[in-house]
Amino acid sequence: MATSNGIEQLQKGCYHEWMSLQAKRIVDLKEALTTKDDRKLGELVGEIVDEFQKYTKKRSELSDRSCSSYFAPSWNSSLENSLLWMGGCRPSSFIRVIYATCGSQAETQLSQYLLKIDENIHENHGDGSLSDLTSVQLGQINELHMKVIEKEDKLSKKAANLQEDVADMPIAVTAYATDLVEAGVAVENVLDKHEECLGVLMAEADKLRVETLKKIVEVMTPVQAAEFLLAGKRLHVSLHEWGRVREERRFGCAHVDHAAAARS
Amino acid sequence: MATSNGIEQLQKGCYHEWMSLQAKRIVDLKEALTTKDDRKLGELVGEIVDEFQKYTKKRSELSDRSCSSYFAPSWNSSLENSLLWMGGCRPSSFIRVIYATCGSQAETQLSQYLLKIDENIHENHGDGSLSDLTSVQLGQINELHMKVIEKEDKLSKKAANLQEDVADMPIAVTAYATDLVEAGVAVENVLDKHEECLGVLMAEADKLRVETLKKIVEVMTPVQAAEFLLAGKRLHVSLHEWGRVREERRFGCAHVDHAAAARS
Numbered sequence: 001m002a003t004s005n006g007i008e009q010l011q012k013g014c015y016h017e018w019m020s021l022q023a024k025r026i027v028d029l030k031e032a033l034t035t036k037d038d039r040k041l042g043e044l045v046g047e048i049v050d051e052f053q054k055y056t057k058k059r060s061e062l063s064d065r066s067c068s069s070y071f072a073p074s075w076n077s078s079l080e081n082s083l084l085w086m087g088g089c090r091p092s093s094f095i096r097v098i099y100a101t102c103g104s105q106a107e108t109q110l111s112q113y114l115l116k117i118d119e120n121i122h123e124n125h126g127d128g129s130l131s132d133l134t135s136v137q138l139g140q141i142n143e144l145h146m147k148v149i150e151k152e153d154k155l156s157k158k159a160a161n162l163q164e165d166v167a168d169m170p171i172a173v174t175a176y177a178t179d180l181v182e183a184g185v186a187v188e189n190v191l192d193k194h195e196e197c198l199g200v201l202m203a204e205a206d207k208l209r210v211e212t213l214k215k216i217v218e219v220m221t222p223v224q225a226a227e228f229l230l231a232g233k234r235l236h237v238s239l240h241e242w243g244r245v246r247e248e249r250r251f252g253c254a255h256v257d258h259a260a261a262a263r264s
Numbered sequence: 265m266a267t268s269n270g271i272e273q274l275q276k277g278c279y280h281e282w283m284s285l286q287a288k289r290i291v292d293l294k295e296a297l298t299t300k301d302d303r304k305l306g307e308l309v310g311e312i313v314d315e316f317q318k319y320t321k322k323r324s325e326l327s328d329r330s331c332s333s334y335f336a337p338s339w340n341s342s343l344e345n346s347l348l349w350m351g352g353c354r355p356s357s358f359i360r361v362i363y364a365t366c367g368s369q370a371e372t373q374l375s376q377y378l379l380k381i382d383e384n385i386h387e388n389h390g391d392g393s394l395s396d397l398t399s400v401q402l403g404q405i406n407e408l409h410m411k412v413i414e415k416e417d418k419l420s421k422k423a424a425n426l427q428e429d430v431a432d433m434p435i436a437v438t439a440y441a442t443d444l445v446e447a448g449v450a451v452e453n454v455l456d457k458h459e460e461c462l463g464v465l466m467a468e469a470d471k472l473r474v475e476t477l478k479k480i481v482e483v484m485t486p487v488q489a490a491e492f493l494l495a496g497k498r499l500h501v502s503l504h505e506w507g508r509v510r511e512e513r514r515f516g517c518a519h520v521d522h523a524a525a526a527r528s
């Protein structure tokens with residue numbers, strides 16, 4: 001169990017390690033996709049899913065009594081934090097990434113075909129990439145989407161109850177009873193319990209994220225799975241960067257240094 | 265319309281002004297409650313509700329294309345941000361504050377009566393304070409609670425859709441298509457649109473917060489309304505302070521300065 005002293009530093013370190021790994025995996029996926037070696041691609045996809053599971057385990061260990069940091073991390077831009085759901089992305093957005101990417105690939109292939117830009121279009125089409133998801137695969141993914149949204153809604157409801165509970169006794173009563181804004185043991189215990197519950201929620205949400213990822217990958221060919229992971233990782237890294245740049249603009253000149261310091 | 269240059273500074277200034285007013289209003293409410301002057305209490309309650317409405321209007325004006333800051337403000341501790349719903353508290357938590365406060369007052373009165381600590385207990389009981397909510401009032405508040413939760417759920421669903429949409433075209437496709445993590449015009453437009461939608465959501469949530477506050481106050485006597493507002497404001501101020509202290513502990517020694525600077 002981590003002590004609460006400097007725990008945010010450990011959480012931040014864990015996150016930065018994870019983001020470096022993302023950058024490396026983007027390169028690995030691109031390289032592997034050029035080989036079109038199904039065995040190699042399958043192995044890489046398996047490793048990446050395992051890594052994600054390990055990451056969720058690690059941050060769960062770091063969330064003990066300090067989980068609220070994960071619900072709006074200081075290392076994220078406010079854009080990213082506004083997209084956060086239970087300390088991470090919505091599992092349903094994995095599926096939106098599939099739809100967006102496969103739709104755009106199909107569009108590109110069609111326009112290439114129509115404009116006769118790419119003579120190899122017939123060869124490319126049918127190589128098992130995301131645009132070639134079969135109707136059976138799309139059906140399975142759509143079914144998964146519905147189930148995931150249902151599970152997300154259940155977790156959101158739990159989070160709503162948790163938020164409401166804070167306005168309950170003894171918190172509200174302690175606040176009401178005195179002008180001294182010292183928390184006291186009773187309140188500290190309730191706040192510790194609140195963070196513990198947040199930790200349980202995040203772990204459940206992470207479980208749903210990992211499960212969804214695994215089920216998507218199971219439905220796909222190795223090439224499709226690798227393309228999907230590449231799309232997801234690039235989206236994650238891009239949103240982090242775009243948010244950072246927008247925030248720098250928003251802070252204005254006077255605050256660029258502070259913004260940079262807060263992220264360092 | 266505010267420019268995006270330094271907008272976060274203006275938002276932060278608006279928030280600090282609001283928090284100073286809360287501290288002042290806590291004193292005003294306490295003073296007015298000792299007078300038991302219904303006319304005076306009624307006026308003060310009216311002013312406070314108006315002030316809240318004006319505050320929501322002001323921050324709505326400051327949220328143009330920069331609303332994501334309000335969904336996890338840098339001026340809040342992570343504890344407070346973990347309790348945030350659409351840039352503020354859940355309207356349903358207003359009602360939880362009523363239940364908690366009136367329950368505790370009734371308990372105190374009962375134990376004072378049983379222990380004969382307070383000889384004036386019979387006089388106090390029935391003075392129209394929160395513990396004296398009639399069954400009709402409690403029925404109205406309970407009905408309001410149900411309606412508010414329903415409306416909250418609808419807004420939460422809208423926010424969920426908004427979050428999923430970001431994983432859609434052209435964002436996902438731009439991210440997928442290139443290693444350059446420059447946003448480009450298409451992406452910037454979508455992100456601006458996203459922040460605009462967040463602004464609309466926050467305005468709808470603020471409308472629900474104001475409406476809920478007004479309906480609660482309508483159901484109550486001036487004394488009850490003043491006690492309720494006092495409880496709510498003290499809870500808000502206390503959570504801000506408790507979160508700050510917990511965060512200082514969490515950042516650890518090395519980060520106390522940064523944490524303080526981020527809040528200054």
